[in-house]
Amino acid sequence: MANVQTLDPSASPLNYYGWELRRLREAAGLNQAQLGEIIFCTGSLIGQIETTKKVPTRDFSERVDAALGTDGTFSRLMGLVLRSQLPTWFQPYAEMEAKAAYISTYQAQLVYGLLQTEEYARAVLAIDYPDKADEMAVARLDRQRILKRDSPPALCVILSEAALHQEVGGHKVMRTQLTRLLNFLHDPWVQIQVLPFTVGQHAGTMGSFNLLRFDDDPDLFYVDGYDQGHMTANPSVIKERSVGYARLQATALSPEDSATLIAHVMEERYGDQS
Template identity: 90%
Template sequence: MANVQSLDPSASPLDYYGWELRRLREAAGLNQAQLGEIIFCTGSLVGQIETTRKLPTRDFSERVDAALGTDGTFSRLMGLVLRSQLPTWFQPFADMEAKASYISTYQAQLVYGLLQTEEYARALLMVDYPNKVDEMAAARLDRQRILKRENPPALCVVLSEAALLQEVGGRKVMRSQLTHLLGFLHAPWVQIQVLPFAVGQHAGLMGSFTLLRFDDDPDLFYVDSYDQGHMTANPSVIKERSVGYARLQATALSPEDSAMLIAHVMEERYGDRSWAGRSALAQVVVQRNERRRVRRVHRDRRRRMA
């Protein structure tokens, strides 16, 4: 357990955050309780964060920046702090994922990290990291911030039907997770397709993988295993896996039909028969029919103007 006397600011981003928080708090002439009162938390929490026993949040950081007049210093540090909570072998991929313009991924068993709910992520992390669930869940959810940027990456996800049926965290967690996936049906930069079991053999049977494309850098191929990740820009690998991914997309259900399958699984397997006042499946059908109606109106209008 760290203490304020022995904290080494060069040890990690979290240690640097705690060291800077103590230094700037003391420079402002405040003790922990006084700063806590200003930013609406306890002095004990301030002390825990200063000694790295507690992970700061973005909200905490914003309030500290405002209280100490640090011009966003702690808010900017949060990205580094949260990234450092990811497994060391995964951090290089997370760095590249955040810079990518296009992300294409096939997931054989689980929902892709950028689309996971907090409860789903925590249930997964509890298996291998029971003592670091809070920190690692916060780090995983922070990765999702790239989808909320002003210029987000285009994200194409092909999910095996197995990802819908693999119960993670219990029925309630799965209902919430599948509802979350349905919420991306109209997202302009996110496309989710489900690869049903009925397709038989396919180009993804070797397992999950991800392709990253950049505006000015070479494409990357990434695959992970239990305790390590492999990333390469080898052109032959990129070519082979890009063709394989195109085949997966062509074989998978359309985004609309995928949403219908997700809704069907949510109702039949996890017992949810009410989404926005009606069944999830009915809701998706209504939305699909409405989109078809709008397209038909636009098509007829163009014909009249021709």
């Protein structure tokens, strides 16, 4: 008899998802291979998700809902499952980010998470989370869904020029990442500016930070730490950082000139070297 792994459905959203998938699959009289055939994947993948060895995707969940007639159960679970893959200390920020009407961020070294490609995100996450990089990259990309809403937040991003030169994942990954940044040039809700090395000292010298504005809630300031984040609605902090951000915007290149610099770095540094 096969050794069936027992899951505690109360342990985590991912455990509950796997437990419920197995329960409803067996209730439908299907083994893993049979369900896999119906939703166009392998029985092995079904088993990995049922035992929490792999994180499901939204597409997978939609196909399971259709195959098992579960009225969107697994699709609704995906928000909780993916959020649980984020570091615990980051989850409160991710929840507020999803509610924000305006997001302003200055990034001193890396491309902002909402603009990262999957390969870039995986390379960044693998530094501190080598065993969970794939799952966490899926969760990070899921955050980007807010940019595709009918009413997306206005996103203003200022990148230090260092973020263009800091090679993450190799030349191919960086070229693809910079190409993605260029694709936002004509997006009405996303503005990307580059702060060039030539500006010298500036209002973001102390490091990266984010400002969130809401339609009905107080503004929030957020800054990453090594193993935790700090978020505050303190009015004096919001005022100080808002002025600092305005100074950064005034000092940075225009979106058009920023795109020109991004394209130049992309070709000069990450072009075809053969």
